[in-house]
Structures are given as structure tokens and as C-alpha cells.
Amino acid sequence: MLINRVAVIGVGLIGGSLARALRARKACTHIIGFGRSPEHLQEAVDLGVIDDFSLTVTDAVKDADMVVLATPLKTYGALLKAMRPYLGDETVITDVGSAKSSVVEVARATLDKLFPHFVPGHPIAGKEKSGVAASAADLFEVHRVILTPLPETDVAAIDKVKQMWEVCGAEVVHLGVEQHDEILAATSHLPHMLAYALVDCLSGMEEREEIFKFAAGGFSDFTRIASSDPQMWHDICFSNRAQLLKAMEAFDDYLNRIRSAIETDNSDELLKIFSRAKATRDRFTRLRDKRNDSIE
Amino acid sequence: MLINRVAVIGVGLIGGSLARALRARKACTHIIGFGRSPEHLQEAVDLGVIDDFSLTVTDAVKDADMVVLATPLKTYGALLKAMRPYLGDETVITDVGSAKSSVVEVARATLDKLFPHFVPGHPIAGKEKSGVAASAADLFEVHRVILTPLPETDVAAIDKVKQMWEVCGAEVVHLGVEQHDEILAATSHLPHMLAYALVDCLSGMEEREEIFKFAAGGFSDFTRIASSDPQMWHDICFSNRAQLLKAMEAFDDYLNRIRSAIETDNSDELLKIFSRAKATRDRFTRLRDKRNDSIE
Numbered sequence: 001m002l003i004n005r006v007a008v009i010g011v012g013l014i015g016g017s018l019a020r021a022l023r024a025r026k027a028c029t030h031i032i033g034f035g036r037s038p039e040h041l042q043e044a045v046d047l048g049v050i051d052d053f054s055l056t057v058t059d060a061v062k063d064a065d066m067v068v069l070a071t072p073l074k075t076y077g078a079l080l081k082a083m084r085p086y087l088g089d090e091t092v093i094t095d096v097g098s099a100k101s102s103v104v105e106v107a108r109a110t111l112d113k114l115f116p117h118f119v120p121g122h123p124i125a126g127k128e129k130s131g132v133a134a135s136a137a138d139l140f141e142v143h144r145v146i147l148t149p150l151p152e153t154d155v156a157a158i159d160k161v162k163q164m165w166e167v168c169g170a171e172v173v174h175l176g177v178e179q180h181d182e183i184l185a186a187t188s189h190l191p192h193m194l195a196y197a198l199v200d201c202l203s204g205m206e207e208r209e210e211i212f213k214f215a216a217g218g219f220s221d222f223t224r225i226a227s228s229d230p231q232m233w234h235d236i237c238f239s240n241r242a243q244l245l246k247a248m249e250a251f252d253d254y255l256n257r258i259r260s261a262i263e264t265d266n267s268d269e270l271l272k273i274f275s276r277a278k279a280t281r282d283r284f285t286r287l288r289d290k291r292n293d294s295i296e
Numbered sequence: 297m298l299i300n301r302v303a304v305i306g307v308g309l310i311g312g313s314l315a316r317a318l319r320a321r322k323a324c325t326h327i328i329g330f331g332r333s334p335e336h337l338q339e340a341v342d343l344g345v346i347d348d349f350s351l352t353v354t355d356a357v358k359d360a361d362m363v364v365l366a367t368p369l370k371t372y373g374a375l376l377k378a379m380r381p382y383l384g385d386e387t388v389i390t391d392v393g394s395a396k397s398s399v400v401e402v403a404r405a406t407l408d409k410l411f412p413h414f415v416p417g418h419p420i421a422g423k424e425k426s427g428v429a430a431s432a433a434d435l436f437e438v439h440r441v442i443l444t445p446l447p448e449t450d451v452a453a454i455d456k457v458k459q460m461w462e463v464c465g466a467e468v469v470h471l472g473v474e475q476h477d478e479i480l481a482a483t484s485h486l487p488h489m490l491a492y493a494l495v496d497c498l499s500g501m502e503e504r505e506e507i508f509k510f511a512a513g514g515f516s517d518f519t520r521i522a523s524s525d526p527q528m529w530h531d532i533c534f535s536n537r538a539q540l541l542k543a544m545e546a547f548d549d550y551l552n553r554i555r556s557a558i559e560t561d562n563s564d565e566l567l568k569i570f571s572r573a574k575a576t577r578d579r580f581t582r583l584r585d586k587r588n589d590s591i592e
Contacts, residue, residue, distance in 0.1 A: 124510060124512045125512070126512075126514070143512075144510065146510070175506075179503065179506065182503055183503055183506050183507050183510050184510070186497075186498050186501060186503070186507050187498070187507055187510055187511040187512065187515045188511075188512065188514060188515065190494070191494065191514060191515055191518045191519075192514070193551065193554050193555075194490050194494065194518075194551070195518065195573075195577075196554065196569060196570055196573040196574075197547060197550040197551040197553075197554055197573075198486070198487065198490065198547060198550075199573040199576050199577045199580075200550050200553075200569055200572060200573040200576070201482075201543075201546050201547045201549070201550040202482050202483070202576075203572070203573070203576040204546070204550070205478075205482060205546065207475065207478055207479055207482070210471075210475065210479050211479050211482050211483055212576075212579075212580045212583060213583070214420060214440065214442070214479050214480070214483055215483040215484075215580065218422070218484060218487060218488070218520070218521045219483045219484065219487055220580075220584065221517040221518070221520055221521075222487045222490075222491065222517070222518055222521065223487075223577055223580075224514070224517055224577075225514045225517075225518065226573045226574060226576075226577040227574055227577045227578055227581065228574070229574075230567055230570035230571040230573075230574050231567065233570050234563065234566050234567045234570055237558050237566060238558065238561070238563070238566075241558055244558065245555065245558060245559065247497075248551070248555050250497050250500070250501065251493060251494060251497045252551075253497070254493040254494075254496050254497040254500070255489065255490070255493040255544070255548075257493075257496075258489050258492065258493055259489075259541065259544050262533050262534065262537055262540065262541060263541065265534070267530065267534070270530050270533060270534075271526055271527065271530045273492060273496055274492055274526035274529050274530055275526040276496060276499070277491075277492040277493075277495040277496040277499070277522045277526075278492075278522060278523055278524070278525075278526050280495050280496070280498075280499040280508075280522075281491075281495045281519055281520075281522040281523045282523055283508075284495075284508050284511065284516075284519075285523065287508060287509070288516065
């Protein structure tokens with residue numbers, strides 16, 4: 001048995017999928033869920049995702065070997081503060097948040113001497129659907145989980161978290177905290193802003209009804225991520241604010257280059273930009289296909 | 297037999313798929329292809345897409361009952377001018393271009409008295425891959441084809457083009473020329489600009505290698521369309537310039553609202569934008585699913 005007692009704080013898509021995966025692999029003896037809604041938690045029990053649940057975080061973490069924070073980012077501070085007195089000396093705490101600098105700051109401030117047992121984590125997996133009903137035991141298979149341990153982070157704690165994710169089928173990699181936030185701002189947070197802005201923009205247009213009627217496959221793929229959970233993305237924006245604003249500014253420059261090329265009839269420049277982007281995107285596809293081949 | 301002789305001007309993804317579909321349904325007796333590259337045209341013959349080919353557009357359209365323009369938009373003017381003297385009085389001419397105002401203008405100027413036999417068309421189907429090798433007989437099945445006939449367009453010609461697309465499994469709908477260009481700018485041309493700009497932006501970042509390494513499924517879907525043919529999209533931009541610039545400007549406003557909400561810590565506003573966009577996108581998914589159900 002890898003872990004004895006796991007407390008999943010927030011039994012939604014990610015927390016629920018982790019619980020399902022750990023149970024499916026018989027990697028722990030007991031999983032307790034914490035959340036605000038007894039209905040959702042009961043649903044998680046009924047679905048066989050968790051063993052039982054508590055509506056108080058202090059009860060949930062008591063005697064836990066592993067505590068996994070999987071709630072919206074802005075709840076972390078209050079939750080860590082509340083659970084702190086009830087955490088064991090050897091309890092490992094980790095999270096699944098999409099921004100890491102702000103999480104590390106909050107964890108350092110609240111966990112104090114236990115901070116070395118906090119392993120910041122981020123599984124690069126998800127769906128546009130949220131909630132425990134959408135959770136799946138195979139969500140993390142052939143996906144990466146990024147850990148961003150600090151110099152003071154306990155090596156045994158890192159190893160425990162690594163093993164937990166590996167048993168779920170994920171590949172665990174390490175990144176620096178800042179580096180994680182910069183990369184995720186570019187590859188995930190910025191695209192979400194573009195998808196939200198695009199859908200909101202189109203729904204504000206006069207031809208609204210016709211627009212959505214004639215939208216084709218490309219549009220559908222492009223805006224799928226705009227169906228993601230608004231509260232979660234609201235929290236991510238403020239938690240990774242500096243890097244996201246930097247990425248949005250950089251994007252603005254590039255979009256303006258395209259606009260300016262169209263406005264000034266700069267045919268060569270426009271063709272150059274599109275050709276360069278296509279070459280980059282094609283290279284990305286090849287890299288991804290190669291990776292998937294080597295994993296399978 | 298629906299049509300006797302069809303001339304496909306430009307045997308790429310769309311022209312090739314149309315030819316394949318017409319042959320598969322035995323809807324015409326002979327398909328001749330025109331293009332610049334004898335190698336590509338020979339490939340199209342070898343793949344069974346067309347019966348034969350000509351490297352001169354005048355030969356290709358001779359005795360054709362239906363001429364389909366499926367080359368990049370900026371070639372239309374020269375091609376229509378060249379073929380004009382060889383078109384029969386009853387020949388129907390149509391096209392597959394993604395912008396219609398500029399096409400109508402060019403067709404009116406070059407076709408003169410034959411202009412009523414020109415039926416502006418646009419199949420809402422495609423792939424990020426281009427070329428005849430990517431063409432498929434079922435590309436238009438359960439897809440819409442938009443026709444934007446003018447008041448002077450010949451009713452029999454419209455009907456002929458409608459039947460041609462319907463035999464390929466498509467649903468034919470009519471839109472005004474301006475309305476088409478506005479809708480396509482919003483649902484297709486603008487998203488392509490965003491995808492090209494995003495990929496180009498990321499490839500300009502310092503963490504470039506890591507960025508593409510950690511990009512996940514959402515990013516992949518979001519930027520798939522940046523692999524589309526640069527020359528084709530270059531032409532679309534200039535052909536639908538006014539509507540595209542208008543759409544880009546509107547988008548810029550909406551993206552700035554998000555940026556401003558993040559910058560000014562306007563939590564309520566950000567949550568409102570994301571929630572509204574999610575509701576719109578979810579409604580789009582339901583509409584699409586309903587449509588697919590009713591067609592199947």
C-alpha cells in the first residue's frame with residue numbers, strides 16, 4: 001500500500017479523478033473528501049469515488065498521510081490556516097493548482113514549520129466539464145504532472161507525491177515555480193482568455209444568432225475551453241496575474257502585427273507570419289505525436 | 297446524370313473533395329482539373345479524383361457545364377478574365393471562396409453579360425491539411441454550403457449549384473453577400489488570426505522549447521487551425537479585409553475588458569465575463585448537438 005489515509009480537499013473533476021485513480025490501483029486504504037456541499041460529497045460517495053466525507057476540513061485532515069488541495073485557488077489560504085493545527089508532523093500536503101508562485105507564498109505563510117512537507121503540484125490534465133460526475137480514473141494517464149518543490153521541500157515528501165501521481169499513470173516532472181507560471185500563462189491561461197474573449201465578443205455582435213448557427217468545426221475546437229469553470233479561471237487569473245498580464249501583452253503585440261500587415265497591405269509580412277506560425281504548429285504536432293508514440 | 301462536364305479550377309482539398317464526391321455519386325460524366333502543377337494534377341488523376349487535366353484554363357473550361365473556382369482568392373480575377381471568352385452561354389460558374397464581397401466584385405467586372413450565371417458559394421468545411429491527398433468524398437456530408445446569389449443571378453444556375461452540393465451530402469443555405477462576410481469574419485477568419493498570433497507569440501518567447509513541451513490538449517485544439525495553408529489565409533485576409541478588421545477591433549475590446557478586470561482586481565467583472573461566455577459556449581454546444589442529432 002502506497003499511502004494509508006488520503007484527504008481530498010475539494011472533490012471535483014481533478015480531486016475526484018485522483019481519488020478514483022488511487023482507488024482503482026488500490027494505492028491507499030481510505031479516502032476522505034472535504035467540500036462545502038453535502039449533496040456533492042454524497043454523490044462522490046455514491047459514485048464510489050471516496051470512502052466518506054466531512055464538512056469540516058479539520059476533521060478531514062486528521063490522521064491523513066496525504067492531504068491534496070483541489071479547491072479553487074483563492075480558498076487555499078483559509079483552508080491551510082484552518083487545517084494547520086490538525087496536520088501531523090509527517091503529513092504530506094500537496095495541491096493541484098494551475099498557478100504556483102501565489103500558492104507557494106500562501107503555503108509558506110500559513111504552514112510555517114510544516115512548509116517543507118508541502119509539495120506544490122499541477123497535473124496538466126483536465127476537461128471543459130467540471131464536477132465529480134465528470135471525474136475519471138484514467139484522466140492522468142499519459143499526462144504530465146509538474147511539481148515545483150522549493151530548496152527546503154522535504155525529499156521524502158516529494159517522493160511520496162511523485163509516487164502517488166505515477167501510480168495514476170502520470171509522468172512527473174520538476175520545474176521552477178516562476179518557470180511553471182510563465183509556461184502555463186502562455187500555453188493555458190492566455191488561450192483561455194482568448195477563448196472567453198472570442199465567445200463573449202461574438203455573443204455581443206448583431207448577427208449573433210447567425211454567427212453561432214454557421215460556426216464550424218474550427219470554431220468549435222477553438223472555443224471549447226470557454227466552457228471551463230468560470231470560478232476556477234477567475235481564481236487562476238488573479239493567482240497568476242503577473243505572468244498572465246505579461247503573456248497577454250506579448251500576444252497583443254503579435255496580433256497587432258497581423259492587423260497592421262492587413263491594414264497596410266503588407267502582403268509579404270502577412271505571408272511570413274502565417275508561414276512561420278504554421279511551421280511552428282506543425283513542429284508541435286510532430287513532437288506531440290512522437291511523444292505519444294514513445295509512451296504507448 | 298446531374299451534370300455532364302465539370303471543370304474544377306484548382307484541385308486541392310476542396311476542389312479535390314468536390315470532384316471525389318461527384319464521382320462517388322456518379323453525378324457527372326467527366327471531371328477535368330486545372331492547376332499550375334502537372335505533378336499535383338497527375339497525382340489527382342492517379343488517385344482517381346479527376347478524369348484528366350489541363351494546364352491552360354481556357355482548355356479546361358471548354359464545353360464545361362459547370363466551372364468551379366477552387367484556387368486561392370487572389371487568382372480569381374486573372375482566371376475569370378482568361379476563361380471568359382471560352383465559357384458557353386449556359387455554363388454555370390461557381391466558387392468555394394471564404395470571402396464573397398470581393399469575389400462578387402471581381403466576377404461582375406470580368407464576366408460581364410455572363411455574370412448572372414455566376415453563383416457565389418462557400419462550403420463550410422475544411423481541414424488544417426491542404427492538397428489533393430487530403431481530399432475526401434465525404435468532406436461535405438452534414439456540412440453547410442452557403443450560396444450568396446445576387447438579385448440578377450439566374451435561378452436555374454442557382455438550382456444547378458444547389459443540386460451539385462446536395463448530391464455531395466451538404467445542406468445548402470442562402471445568405472446575403474455582406475452578411476456572409478461578417479459572419480465568416482467572426483466565426484472563422486478572426487479565430488484563425490488568433491491562432492496564428494498565439495503560435496507566433498509563443499514561438500517568440502524565451503521559454504519556447506518548454507512551452508511547446510508542456511502545452512496540453514486545450515492548446516492543441518486551440519491552435520490546430522494555425523496549421524492551415526498560409527497562402528490561402530493570406531488571400532482570405534485581404535479579400536475580407538474590411539469585415540475582418542472590424543471583427544479584430546471588436547475582439548480587441550473584449551480582450552481588453554478581461555485584461556482590465558485582471559489589472560484592476562475587478563473580481564465581479566471577470567467572473568461575469570467568464571460566466572457569460574461559458575453560458576454562450578454551452579448553448580452553442582447544445583445547438584450543435586441538436587443539429588447533428590436531427591441530421592443523423
